[in-house]
Amino acid sequence: MNGFFRVAWLVMRKDLRVESRSREMLFTTLFFAVSCVLVFSFSFVRGGQAVDGAAPGILWIAIAFSGTLALGRAFERERQHDALRGLMLAPVDRPAIYLGKLFGLLLLLAAVEAVVVVMVAFLFQAPLFRHGWMLLALLVLGTIGFASVGTLFSAMLVRTTSRAVLLPILLYPVTIPVLIMGVSGTAALVQPEPDLAMARLWITLLMFFDVVFLVLALWTFEPVMTE
Amino acid sequence: MNKRVFPVLAAVSLLVFVSAPIIIVRAPYESTMGLVQKIFYFHFPSWMAMFLSVFILGIASVFYLFRRTPAADRLAVSAAELAAIFGLMGLITGPLWGIKAWGVWWQWDARLTMAVILELILAAYLLLRQYGGAGSDRLAAGLGIFAMANVPFLYVSTEIWRTVHPRTSVVPTLPVDFGVPLWWSFGGFIVLCLALLSARSRLEEQRATLDRLYLALEED
Amino acid sequence: MAASETSDFEQVTVSDVSRSYGRRRALAHVSLTCSAGQIIGLLGPNGAGKSTLLGLLSTLTEPSGGKVRFGDRTARQAGAALRAQVGFLSHDLQLYPELSARENLEFFAGLYGLDNPADRVLKALTSAGLGDRADDVVEGFSRGMRQRLALERTLLHSPRLVLFDEPFTGLDEASSDALLGRLGDLRAARRIIVLATHDLDVVDGLLDRAVLLQRGRLRELGSEGTLRERYRATLAEGGDAGRVARLEASVAGASGPSREPRQ
Numbered sequence: 001m002n003g004f005f006r007v008a009w010l011v012m013r014k015d016l017r018v019e020s021r022s023r024e025m026l027f028t029t030l031f032f033a034v035s036c037v038l039v040f041s042f043s044f045v046r047g048g049q050a051v052d053g054a055a056p057g058i059l060w061i062a063i064a065f066s067g068t069l070a071l072g073r074a075f076e077r078e079r080q081h082d083a084l085r086g087l088m089l090a091p092v093d094r095p096a097i098y099l100g101k102l103f104g105l106l107l108l109l110a111a112v113e114a115v116v117v118v119m120v121a122f123l124f125q126a127p128l129f130r131h132g133w134m135l136l137a138l139l140v141l142g143t144i145g146f147a148s149v150g151t152l153f154s155a156m157l158v159r160t161t162s163r164a165v166l167l168p169i170l171l172y173p174v175t176i177p178v179l180i181m182g183v184s185g186t187a188a189l190v191q192p193e194p195d196l197a198m199a200r201l202w203i204t205l206l207m208f209f210d211v212v213f214l215v216l217a218l219w220t221f222e223p224v225m226t227e
Numbered sequence: 228m229n230k231r232v233f234p235v236l237a238a239v240s241l242l243v244f245v246s247a248p249i250i251i252v253r254a255p256y257e258s259t260m261g262l263v264q265k266i267f268y269f270h271f272p273s274w275m276a277m278f279l280s281v282f283i284l285g286i287a288s289v290f291y292l293f294r295r296t297p298a299a300d301r302l303a304v305s306a307a308e309l310a311a312i313f314g315l316m317g318l319i320t321g322p323l324w325g326i327k328a329w330g331v332w333w334q335w336d337a338r339l340t341m342a343v344i345l346e347l348i349l350a351a352y353l354l355l356r357q358y359g360g361a362g363s364d365r366l367a368a369g370l371g372i373f374a375m376a377n378v379p380f381l382y383v384s385t386e387i388w389r390t391v392h393p394r395t396s397v398v399p400t401l402p403v404d405f406g407v408p409l410w411w412s413f414g415g416f417i418v419l420c421l422a423l424l425s426a427r428s429r430l431e432e433q434r435a436t437l438d439r440l441y442l443a444l445e446e447d
Numbered sequence: 448m449a450a451s452e453t454s455d456f457e458q459v460t461v462s463d464v465s466r467s468y469g470r471r472r473a474l475a476h477v478s479l480t481c482s483a484g485q486i487i488g489l490l491g492p493n494g495a496g497k498s499t500l501l502g503l504l505s506t507l508t509e510p511s512g513g514k515v516r517f518g519d520r521t522a523r524q525a526g527a528a529l530r531a532q533v534g535f536l537s538h539d540l541q542l543y544p545e546l547s548a549r550e551n552l553e554f555f556a557g558l559y560g561l562d563n564p565a566d567r568v569l570k571a572l573t574s575a576g577l578g579d580r581a582d583d584v585v586e587g588f589s590r591g592m593r594q595r596l597a598l599e600r601t602l603l604h605s606p607r608l609v610l611f612d613e614p615f616t617g618l619d620e621a622s623s624d625a626l627l628g629r630l631g632d633l634r635a636a637r638r639i640i641v642l643a644t645h646d647l648d649v650v651d652g653l654l655d656r657a658v659l660l661q662r663g664r665l666r667e668l669g670s671e672g673t674l675r676e677r678y679r680a681t682l683a684e685g686g687d688a689g690r691v692a693r694l695e696a697s698v699a700g701a702s703g704p705s706r707e708p709r710q
Contacts, residue, residue, distance in 0.1 A: 090530065090558040170370060180384045209380055227507060227509060
């Protein structure tokens with residue numbers, strides 16, 4: 001086994017250390033997310049009044065768009081200097097590498113989401129914090145679902161020349177259920193009369209999605225990555 | 228194997244499709260939908276053919292990814308293309324029904340939403356195969372597995388999200404007069420789907436043979 | 448721990464291996480045996496299949512036909528444990544420029560699950576001559592320094608099979624002399640060394656054996672003269688002129704145009 005989680009931890013720590021030196025992914029992703037929300041607010045806030053029910057969608061679209069940007073960069077870093085080959089040659093369970101990359105990305109996206117949520121709540125007058133814990137659950141589970149598929153796709157496209165275009169093309173259709181669940185769950189929380197039962201249902205569904213796709217990704221990582 | 232299966236399947240589907248119009252015409256005239264109801268005999272079977280193809284795509288992808296059977300890869304491409312085509316038929320016949328039933332061409336109801344998303348995933352699969360370069364067959368196999376796994380989630384999430392579409396549960400309860408032509412064309416579509424599948428994967432097989440011959444020629 | 452359940456081997460046998468990408472054949476029926484204590488030079492023009500062969504030897508690429516055996520096992524049978532016995536220094540150095548020399552080595556020592564990682568890393572830093580720059584980020588290193596660091600990273604887990612892809616490019620004379628010395632030490636330590644290179648004059652005299660890859664085919668180099676002369680002669684033999692001559696001889700008397708396959 002060679003310590004599956006030890007390897008995942010090493011990879012994640014390495015990624016975070018690299019990121020803490022360059023801060024490239026954090027800053028670019030954050031900037032992109034912020035400009036996303038701002039552009040939406042130019043289009044959907046008129047006379048100080050946000051369009052009805054726009055906030056949940058905008059929140060999740062901003063997360064998905066900026067998440068794609070970060071996912072694309074995550075393996076770009078391994079591709080440069082052929083570092084990926086070094087990782088693949090290491091005598092470790094390769095899915096652990098996947099898991100380490102995923103953990104690193106989740107932390108990065110969490111930082112970005114913290115800013116995006118506050119911005120959306122502020123600019124769209126959405127009562128996002130009314131049921132804060134449930135929103136947190138939706139965000140955590142939704143991000144895991146999105147990033148677990150995205151990390152795998154980003155990894156498998158690393159050797160492809162048109163990876164920058166192909167990543168969103170593959171990622172968005174497959175993760176639409178996550179977006180539907182996230183948006184609907186958030187909408188259930190922020191509508192004038194919150195529907196907590198509905199939100200709980202979406203949270204449960206997201207959990208199922210996460211489990212299934214995380215298992216699938218761990219299972220397919222090795223065969224997809226070998227030539 | 229393909230060589231012998233194809234003519235049989237093609238003949239059967241031809242037979243079914245030639246006879247289907249007669250059976251459909253003879254079926255009773257549905258009171259609320261009128262003539263448009265007849266679309267159903269094409270609409271429902273084309274979706275079923277699509278689901279069959281997506282299922283085959285998923286299974287074939289698993290086999291290719293873990294066993295590296297080249298035949299599974301050929302089956303997967305063929306199934307993906309067929310799923311896209313049958314899906315397109317469903318997407319075209321759907322609005323024809325919708326304009327009569329709902330008064331609008333398009334509704335973002337659960338089934339339609341799911342259909343469009345599945346079609347998107349299939350398009351993504353085909354794009355990956357086209358532009359993914361060397362090794363895209365393995366990546367496509369990974370995507371194929373994800374596509375199949377996505378079906379239940381799409382189904383459940385769109386179902387809860389919006390619902391206007393008549394439930395599929397009406398199908399078994401249909402009166403016999405409507406049921407017979409429906410199942411007749413259902414059989415026709417499934418057989419046609421399998422016939423096309425065998426023809427298309429045979430084409431891929433020939434291509435692989437051609438590649439092999441090409442390589443052999445290069446040798447000296 | 449992967450390092451303890453090693454699947455060590457004394458010999459790598461490539462038998463009748465082909466690798467094709469669609470209609471492009473990168474390797475055609477290549478056979479080669481590499482033994483412990485041997486340095487094998489892989490020569491040939493660009494695009495001849497050298498990198499593909501190194502990829503196959505590194506277990507990362509699977510052959511389309513034929514078998515690569517490490518000892519008596521194939522890569523697929525041996526799995527991760529076998530990878531603990533392989534070191535690969537590719538042309539891109541597989542280092543993270545944002546990390547320091549020490550952090551780069553520590554990361555890989557961790558991945559390989561080595562005992563006494565701190566000692567090993569320290570030793571590696573010293574033999575790379577980077578003892579005083581250990582905590583500087585690699586970004587600021589010269590090509591030579593990076594190369595030395597990457598070499599130590601490749602050897603950190605004392606692999607049996609060591610693969611090099613163009614290790615001499617971009618090195619000054621001192622660095623390449625140091626590398627030559629290091630390669631000699633590895634041979635003495637009974638490692639199996641395969642290196643792909645264009646720097647014929649540098650490796651002349653070092654190689655125990657030289658083979659030529661040309662259009663995916665492998666041939667032994669002749670034995671007359673310097674490495675460069677042997678290389679030229681063998682290359683010409685398999686080059687266009689040589690091929691045409693052989694083809695003409697074989698179709699002599701037969702009518703119709705003889706068809707030269709595409710590049």
